[in-house]
Amino acid sequence: MAQYLDMVGRIHTEQAGSPNVVVPLVQMNALMGFVADALTATIFGLGLPRDVEQTTLRAFQKLLWIQNDLINRHYARA
Numbered sequence: 001m002a003q004y005l006d007m008v009g010r011i012h013t014e015q016a017g018s019p020n021v022v023v024p025l026v027q028m029n030a031l032m033g034f035v036a037d038a039l040t041a042t043i044f045g046l047g048l049p050r051d052v053e054q055t056t057l058r059a060f061q062k063l064l065w066i067q068n069d070l071i072n073r074h075y076a077r078a
C-alpha cells in the first residue's frame with residue numbers, strides 16, 4: 001500500500017504517468033484537506049462506540065500524514 005500511495009503521489013508529477021500531467025502541489029494539498037474532512041465525516045457517521053470512533057479517527061489521521069509525505073516528496077527539490 002505504501003508503494004501504491006507513493007506512485008499516486010508520483011503520477012501527478014512529470015515523473016510518472018503522462019509527462020504532460022503536472023498537478024501543482026497546492027491543489028494536491030487542497031484535495032488532501034478535502035479527503036481528510038470527508039473521511040472524518042464518514043467515520044463520525046458510522047455510529048461506532050466512542051472508543052472505537054476515536055481510535056479509528058486517530059489511525060486514519062496518521063495514515064493521511066504519511067500519504068501527505070508520499071505526495072510532497074515528489075515535489076521536493078534536491
Ligand code: HEM
Pocket residue numbers: 007008011012016017018019021023027028031032035
Ligand atoms: C488527494 C489528492 C489526490 C489523490 C489521492 C489522487 C488519486 C489519484 C489516483 C489513485 C490516480 C491513478 C493512479 C494510478 O493510475 O495508479 C490519479 C491520477 C490522476 N490524477 Fe489524481 N489524486 C489527487 C489529486 C489530484 C488533483 C488535485 C488533480 C487535478 C486537479 C488530479 C488529477 C489526476 C490526473 C490527471 C491523473 C492521471 C495522471 C496520468 O495518468 O498521468 N489528481 N490520482
